[in-house]
Amino acid sequence: MKGIGRYAGYRLSDLRKDLISGLIVGIIAIPLGMAFAIASGVKPEYGLYTTIIAGILISLLGGSKFQIGGPTGAFIPILFAIVMQYGYENLLIAGMMAGVMLILMGVFKLGALIKFIPRPVTIGFTAGIAVLIFSGQIVNVLGLKGVTKHEDFYSNMKEIGMHIGTINIYSLLTAGVCLAVLLLVPKFAPKVPASLLGLILSTLIATIFFEGQVATIGSSFGAIPANLPQFHLPEVTWERIMKLLQPAFVIAMLGGIESLLSAVVADGMTGSRHNSNRELIGQGIANVVTPLFGGIPATGAIARTATNIKSGAVSPLSGVIHGVVVLLVLILFAPYASLIPLASMAPVLMLVAWNMSERKSFAHVLRTKTGDSLVLLLTFLLTVFTSLTTAVEVGLILAVILFVKRMSEMLKVAKVLPDPDHKHEKVMAHMVREGHDCPQISLYTIEGPLFFGAADMFEKSVMDSLSERPGMLLLRMGKVPFMDTTGEANLASLIKHFERSGGMVLLSGIQEQPLEMLKRTGLLERINPAHRFEHTGEAINYALQHLNQDKCKGCKHFAFRECAALSSAGTEPEQQQKWKRVAAKVTS
Structure with missing residues (x-):
């Protein structure tokens, strides 16, 4: 049957x-x-x-x-x-x-x-x-x-x-x-x-x-x-x-x-x-x-x-x-x-x-x-x-509680700069050291879930490092797989605080879920579309184009490869072209 x-x-x-x-x-x-x-x-x-x-x-x-x-x-x-x-x-x-x-x-x-x-x-x-x-x-x-x-x-x-x-x-x-x-x-x-x-x-x-x-x-x-x-x-x-x-x-x-x-x-x-x-x-x-x-x-x-x-x-x-x-x-x-x-x-x-x-x-x-x-x-x-x-x-x-603790420990916030010895000018944390850090651009890699158990640590880590008040803050978000409303609130607070001080916040590589969260909360609408990028290289290129060139003159940090030309005040068109070529090599 x-x-x-x-x-x-x-x-x-x-x-x-x-x-x-x-x-x-x-x-x-x-x-x-x-x-x-x-x-x-x-x-x-x-x-x-x-x-x-x-x-x-x-x-x-x-x-x-x-x-x-x-x-x-x-x-x-x-x-x-x-x-x-x-x-x-x-x-x-x-x-x-x-x-x-x-x-x-x-x-x-x-x-x-x-x-x-x-x-x-x-x-x-x-x-x-x-x-x-x-x-x-x-x-x-x-x-x-x-x-x-x-x-x-x-x-x-x-x-x-x-x-x-x-x-x-x-x-x-x-x-x-x-x-x-x-x-x-x-x-x-x-x-x-x-x-x-x-x-x-x-x-x-x-x-x-x-x-x-x-x-x-x-x-x-x-x-x-x-x-x-x-x-x-x-x-x-x-x-x-x-x-x-x-x-x-x-x-x-x-x-x-x-x-x-x-x-x-x-x-x-x-x-x-x-x-x-x-x-x-x-x-x-x-x-x-x-x-x-x-x-x-x-x-x-x-x-x-x-x-x-x-x-x-x-x-x-x-x-x-x-x-x-x-x-x-x-x-x-x-x-x-x-x-x-x-x-x-x-x-x-x-x-x-x-x-x-x-x-x-x-x-x-x-x-x-x-x-x-x-x-x-x-x-x-x-x-x-x-x-x-x-x-x-x-x-x-x-x-x-233990799960939240483990997840919060997974979040890592590191200040980074391009490594000229790397094939693709990859940004690395070890490049940031005393005497070698851009006074105008702070570049951070955020890695891990940005949720209620770790959001405060994220904001504090970045804020504590911004005592010298750089003009631009670039956050690399490509390794943030998840964001909840607490994480969004802390990010919004950071952006608001930085922009109130006259600074500019750039975001790169935002994944699908965090991007959806930013849309739902309305934060994405408050961020200038010109300040959002798919890749870190594009964001760095944008940041270099908006530097205060007067502050670059005589700077000895040389955080980016083109800093030598900027410090010696070379011709602007040549500098612009070089910035674009180098920044394009930097990947997320």
């Missing part, structure tokens, strides 16, 4: 590939869905509902052919904090609000903007989330009793320390069995879903040998219902909306980042191209609908998407099949899932945390010992010890 769009060229043989990949990913998604839900502070079945509904909708409506959506580890600390602070009902509302935000981001084509978040920030908060997930499972691995869960890392670690004496050896053994399977199966049987096998084997051992000795899903959360999720519309009020704006925004931003990162990974593995704005809209619709059936926020899952591709997926149909597989398992095997020990789920989450920690990238950025290292470390520590919201806000602000 043939299709259109993402199904273009789809054949019956491709359906078999999608069925296999969907089955494999669906089996992998089952333990992860329950584990992520439990770690987020909600019942395990809500994770399965999310996997089913969001997984199907994201595949159908998203912008990537291979994206697998569902609950992810990245959301765990955020969702847990929301549940602790606002409750489960409000988590559903926050998820729906986040969905609306994602839809709006896609509609207004903001998908590309999310990609501009600095990598040190994403690595920092991802590593921080990994630490929170890993540490959050210590209680279940050790089987500690009487532990109260808190939102912050420090309080949770303190609780573990206070109850360390309640270690349950049976929980440790159960977790050990599951962990051994997770580590060994990929090496010896890479096609077998290790997480599912680990859960089954450790559950069987715990049920047969340690019955009643370890906490299970059933004993902690009740039996998982073997039926379809029920439609439920949360009570949405204006007061709740205002209260949940911030957590909803955090969910939306993280969901957008995670989904687009996952789509980029899929593109790299397949050579395809995703539609980022469509992806955001698809994610948004999924997050609006899923809470209506009790599901938690979802996004693109990088590991499951990669598994989908490696398993031979051809189209979004594999993602739909993965959701159907989870639905069938829920209906047929839900009672058995209640027997799974929490100690069996913990190693699965710990391994997820280890894999998502980006430890190699983390170490690589730290080794650079640059501003990025500081952004990374600060974002990481704030994620662990405060909140993801604070971490991302501070990380972004610091990254912007």
Whole structure:
């Protein structure tokens, strides 16, 4: 059969590939869905509902052919904090609000903007989330009793320390069995879903040998219902909306980042191209609908998407099949899932945390010992010890400040003169020295972006060098790629100050963007067209023609090649011709 769009060229043989990949990913998604839900502070079945509904909708409506959506580890600390602070009902509302935000981001084509978040920030908060997930499972691995869960890392670690004496050896053994399977199966049987096998084997051992000795899903959360999720519309009020704006925004931003990162990974593995704005809209619709059936926020899952591709997926149909597989398992095997020990789920989450920690990238950025290292470390520590919201806000602000600082350092203002030893009389900074500088013409090269972070330095650099009040100021702008309104204002101030003193300002080599800025602000109209030049040679030629020749007589600076003739007051026509010939050689 043939299709259109993402199904273009789809054949019956491709359906078999999608069925296999969907089955494999669906089996992998089952333990992860329950584990992520439990770690987020909600019942395990809500994770399965999310996997089913969001997984199907994201595949159908998203912008990537291979994206697998569902609950992810990245959301765990955020969702847990929301549940602790606002409750489960409000988590559903926050998820729906986040969905609306994602839809709006896609509609207004903001998908590309999310990609501009600095990598040190994403690595920092991802590593921080990994630490929170890993540490959050210590209680279940050790089987500690009487532990109260808190939102912050420090309080949770303190609780573990206070109850360390309640270690349950049976929980440790159960977790050990599951962990051994997770580590060994990929090496010896890479096609077998290790997480599912680990859960089954450790559950069987715990049920047969340690019955009643370890906490299970059933004993902690009740039996998982073997039926379809029920439609439920949360009570949405204006007061709740205002209260949940911030957590909803955090969910939306993280969901957008995670989904687009996952789509980029899929593109790299397949050579395809995703539609980022469509992806955001698809994610948004999924997050609006899923809470209506009790599901938690979802996004693109990088590991499951990669598994989908490696398993031979051809189209979004594999993602739909993965959701159907989870639905069938829920209906047929839900009672058995209640027997799974929490100690069996913990190693699965710990391994997820280890894999998502980006430890190699983390170490690589730290080794650079640059501003990025500081952004990374600060974002990481704030994620662990405060909140993801604070971490991302501070990380972004610091990254912007460091970026502005770096950009401002790129701006260089140098006083220059022609070098007679150079083939084309190229202007060079080393030619300006005491006793060799034209008293009437000051020639400057401006190199780098002229923006708010560097504009003041530009004006000050030129003004400080004009104490001898030359009659003409020539600014070489050919290496200024960008100018903002602050840079334009400082340039306008410099021109106004210089012309008020009776001087003349010449500009050469203005690039397209700065020229457009000068047009928009009206400064270009205030500059005499005769004072704007394409090339530096033309500007120098003009300047030499407007010198005060009386001041040239007896001058010993000899800044320009024709200065010898001017100093000795040679015949004017000959001088004029020579100025033109030499100036024409000087290039920008």
